Amino acid sequence: xxxxxxxxxxxxxxxxxxxxxxxxxxxxxxxxxxxxxxxxxxxxxxxxxxxxxxxxxxxxxxxxxxxxxxxxxxxxxxxxxxxxxxxxxxxxxxxxxxxxxxxxxxxxxxxxxxxxxxxxxxxxxxxx
Amino acid sequence: xxxxxxxxxxxxxxxxxxxxxxxxxxxxxxxxxxxxxxxxxxxxxxxxxxxxxxxxxxxxxxxxxxxxxxxxxxxxxxxxxxxxxxxxxxxxxxxxxxxxxxxxxxxxxxxxxxxxxxxxxxxxxxxxxxxxxxxxxxxxxxxxxxxxxxxxxxxxxxxxxxxxxxxxxxxxxxxxxxxxxxxxxxxxxxxxxxxxxxxxxxxxxxxxxxxxxxxxxxxxxxxxxxxxxxxxxxxxxxxxxxxxxxxxxxxxxxxxxxxxxxxxxxxxxxxxxxxxxxxxxxxxxxxxxxxxxxxxxxxxxxxxxxxxxxxxxxxxxxxxxxxxxxxxxxxxxxxxxxxxxxxxxxxxxxxxxxxxxxxxxxxxxxxxxxxxxxxxxxxxxxxxxxxxxxxxxxxxxxxxxxxxxxxxxxxxxxxxxxxxxxxxxxxxxxxxxxxxxxxxxxxxxxxxxxxxxxxxxxxxxxxxxxxxxxxxxxxxxxxxxxxxxxxxxxxxxxxxxxxxxxxxxxxxxxxxxxxxxxxxxxxxxxxxxxxxxxxxxxxxxxxxxxxxxxxxxxxxxxxxxxxxxxxxxxxxxxxxxxxxxxxxxxxxxxxxxxxxxxxxxxxxxxxxxxxxxxxxxxxxxxxxxxxxxxxxxxxxxxxxxxxxxxxxxxxxx
Numbered sequence: 001x002x003x004x005x006x007x008x009x010x011x012x013x014x015x016x017x018x019x020x021x022x023x024x025x026x027x028x029x030x031x032x033x034x035x036x037x038x039x040x041x042x043x044x045x046x047x048x049x050x051x052x053x054x055x056x057x058x059x060x061x062x063x064x065x066x067x068x069x070x071x072x073x074x075x076x077x078x079x080x081x082x083x084x085x086x087x088x089x090x091x092x093x094x095x096x097x098x099x100x101x102x103x104x105x106x107x108x109x110x111x112x113x114x115x116x117x118x119x120x121x122x123x124x125x126x127x128x
Numbered sequence: 129x130x131x132x133x134x135x136x137x138x139x140x141x142x143x144x145x146x147x148x149x150x151x152x153x154x155x156x157x158x159x160x161x162x163x164x165x166x167x168x169x170x171x172x173x174x175x176x177x178x179x180x181x182x183x184x185x186x187x188x189x190x191x192x193x194x195x196x197x198x199x200x201x202x203x204x205x206x207x208x209x210x211x212x213x214x215x216x217x218x219x220x221x222x223x224x225x226x227x228x229x230x231x232x233x234x235x236x237x238x239x240x241x242x243x244x245x246x247x248x249x250x251x252x253x254x255x256x257x258x259x260x261x262x263x264x265x266x267x268x269x270x271x272x273x274x275x276x277x278x279x280x281x282x283x284x285x286x287x288x289x290x291x292x293x294x295x296x297x298x299x300x301x302x303x304x305x306x307x308x309x310x311x312x313x314x315x316x317x318x319x320x321x322x323x324x325x326x327x328x329x330x331x332x333x334x335x336x337x338x339x340x341x342x343x344x345x346x347x348x349x350x351x352x353x354x355x356x357x358x359x360x361x362x363x364x365x366x367x368x369x370x371x372x373x374x375x376x377x378x379x380x381x382x383x384x385x386x387x388x389x390x391x392x393x394x395x396x397x398x399x400x401x402x403x404x405x406x407x408x409x410x411x412x413x414x415x416x417x418x419x420x421x422x423x424x425x426x427x428x429x430x431x432x433x434x435x436x437x438x439x440x441x442x443x444x445x446x447x448x449x450x451x452x453x454x455x456x457x458x459x460x461x462x463x464x465x466x467x468x469x470x471x472x473x474x475x476x477x478x479x480x481x482x483x484x485x486x487x488x489x490x491x492x493x494x495x496x497x498x499x500x501x502x503x504x505x506x507x508x509x510x511x512x513x514x515x516x517x518x519x520x521x522x523x524x525x526x527x528x529x530x531x532x533x534x535x536x537x538x539x540x541x542x543x544x545x546x547x548x549x550x551x552x553x554x555x556x557x558x559x560x561x562x563x564x565x566x567x568x569x570x571x572x573x574x575x576x577x578x579x580x581x582x583x584x585x586x587x588x589x590x591x592x593x594x595x596x597x598x599x600x601x602x603x604x605x606x607x608x609x610x611x612x613x614x615x616x617x618x619x620x621x622x623x624x625x626x627x628x629x630x631x632x633x634x635x636x637x638x639x640x641x642x643x644x645x646x647x648x649x650x651x652x653x654x655x656x657x658x659x660x661x662x663x664x665x666x667x668x669x670x671x672x673x674x675x676x677x678x679x680x681x682x683x684x685x686x687x688x689x690x691x692x693x694x695x696x697x698x699x700x701x702x703x704x705x706x707x708x709x710x711x712x713x714x715x716x717x718x719x720x721x722x723x724x725x726x727x728x729x730x731x732x733x734x735x736x737x738x739x740x741x742x743x744x745x746x747x748x749x750x751x752x753x754x755x756x757x758x759x760x761x762x763x764x765x766x767x768x769x770x771x772x773x774x775x776x777x778x779x780x781x
Contacts, residue, residue, distance in 0.1 A: 013566055020573070084567060107569050
């Protein structure tokens with residue numbers, strides 16, 4: 001079973017995506033912010049199959065979190081899906097360059113789209 | 129030159145003759161008188177000499193007697209010398225040719241007697257000196273006395289002769305005077321007569337032609353122009369002749385002049401009439417001009433007042449501007465500035481020249497920008513000039529008069545607050561997008577899941593419809609928010625355009641598929657038309673897709689049933705993509721509102737369609753297309769028949 005770590009500071013959105021992926025066969029772990037996520041990753045023995053990352057969060061931004069992950073040899077290969085409502089168009093390019101596997105604007109993608117795209121990323125990763 | 133017998137010469141000659149004759153006459157009378165006078169004197173002198181001689185002879189005898197007695201001959205010698213001198217005078221008189229023979233004989237006699245006396249005294253003296261004897265003295269005296277008597281007689285004769293001479297001479301004078309006086313009188317009378325006659329004749333000769341000329345002159349004055357100078361006058365070779373010729377010439381000239389004058393007079397009269405008319409016309413014109421002048425003066429007064437008002441307004445306006453205002457000449461000398469410029473630049477003194485102003489800026493070359501403005505003759509607008517802790521905006525506009533650039537105007541605006549506001553706006557949009565979109569994401573996501581995964585758990589039809597409405601509304605709200613953000617980004621130039629070369633046909637096929645899915649319920653037939661080969665477009669692919677989606681979406685929205693045709697063609701360096709539909713069409717009055725903010729593409733331009741539109745689609749498409757170097761527009765539209773929209777994209781190089 002694929003495990004997803006969803007990092008989302010908004011409770012309602014977090015709940016929704018947790019439910020979406022749970023209902024579709026994922027084991028979901030949640031973090032309210034990037035620091036909490038790093039804690040979870042530290043403590044857990046098993047790394048998640050992918051991380052769903054929001055950008056604009058308090059404490060630590062998505063950017064810093066991504067840089068941290070990519071600098072960590074254990075975790076740098078975990079697929080990162082950036083799922084955000086960022087206003088800034090340039091963010092997509094920036095995060096893909098930082099090593100994100102997928103950049104999705106929440107509001108422009110239906111749940112079904114998001115599910116399909118995340119599935120696709122995981123399938124491709126598992127092939128490698 | 130003709131030698132004239134001058135009247136003046138004639139008169140002078142006549143007078144000269146008379147004067148000469150008179151002078152000759154007078155001189156000859158004087159000469160005659162003088163010679164006679166001399167003669168008189170001479171005779172008188174002779175008489176005196178002869179009288180003296182007679183006395184001396186006597187005294188000589190006495191002297192010799194005394195000398196003999198006293199043996200002193202001084203007196204005797206003296207006397208003898210006197211006698212000899214007088215004797216020589218006698219000789220001279222004798223030699224005088226005018227002396228008549230009778231007198232000459234008397235002279236001879238006197239001389240002989242004289243010589244006899246002298247011989248006697250001399251011989252006496254010699255005899256005395258040789259003998260010292262005076263015995264014969266009485267004889268001597270007797271002899272001497274005799275001889276003396278002769279002398280005396282002879283001298284007396286001579287004196288008589290002289291007196292006779294005087295008488296003769298007096299007679300001569302009388303004769304001459306008797307002769308000369310009538311001659312002189314006659315000559316004088318004749319001269320006077322001649323002169324008088326000459327004068328009368330001459331005067332007549334002069335006055336006659338003068339009177340004739342005068343008559344002619346009077347005639348001419350009276351207006352008789354036919355008169356002419358008599359031939360004989362013209363032939364004369366004196367001053368009168370010359371005067372006549374000149375007069376004649378003058379008359380001829382005058383005649384010509386008079387004829388000319390008469391003609392001129394007629395012309396003048398005519399001209400005078402015309403002048404009168406002209407004068408009246410000019411007077412009228414002058415009155416008009418005067419009226420006009422008053423009007424113009426009044427207008428000028430009003431305009432001057434207006435100008436003055438305008439100037440006051442302008443100055444007040446300039447001073448009330450919150451922007452810094454500077455008016456400078458071609459050489460950069462500042463002519464006018466307001467107080468705001470000092471406040472904005474935080475300086476105390478009014479700048480004198482653009483160069484002074486430029487010194488305040490660290491990172492901006494004001495002088496150069498002004499030069500650029502003057503050279504290009506265009507308004508220059510420079511934003512975001514950093515000045516101390518401010519952001520300034522500069523407008524530099526040329527000032528022209530009759531096409532000649534004469535200076536420039538600078539407007540310096542303090543944009544600091546606007547800049548802060550702009551940033552706040554950006555931040556607001558960023559936050560708003562996040563804060564609005566996040567709950568919307570939850571709403572839509574959850575309703576989507578209810579309607580999908582949990583559909584079987586919602587059995588009640590009303591509840592299902594309510595949830596469906598919530599989803600539809602949330603989707604629309606998401607659309608509105610997205611469009612707002614999009615417009616904001618595009619308007620602020622924050623949108624990133626990544627131009628690439630791509631195949632438009634491929635993109636059309638892709639978008640058509642998406643639209644087909646969306647309008648599957650409608651009976652719409654899609655037609656794609658394209659030439660066999662077509663160059664790639666050079667634009668932002670994602671944004672081109674957005675435009676295409678917007679146009680095709682609109683076409684589908686307003687075509688319940690019919691055909692949507694998407695055609696592509698190469699036009700110059702552009703690809704033209706047309707989207708035609710057979711839908712409801714747009715009326716002419718609504719077409720002008722298309723592509724504006726909040727104007728939907730359909731007929732319900734002003735009445736908002738509550739269903740799906742935000743009215744920003746075409747506006748966004750327009751900005752995007754233009755930013756990519758293309759154009760967008762409505763090609764044609766007719767209510768009930770359909771519309772054709774198009775947009776163009778530059779082809780790949």
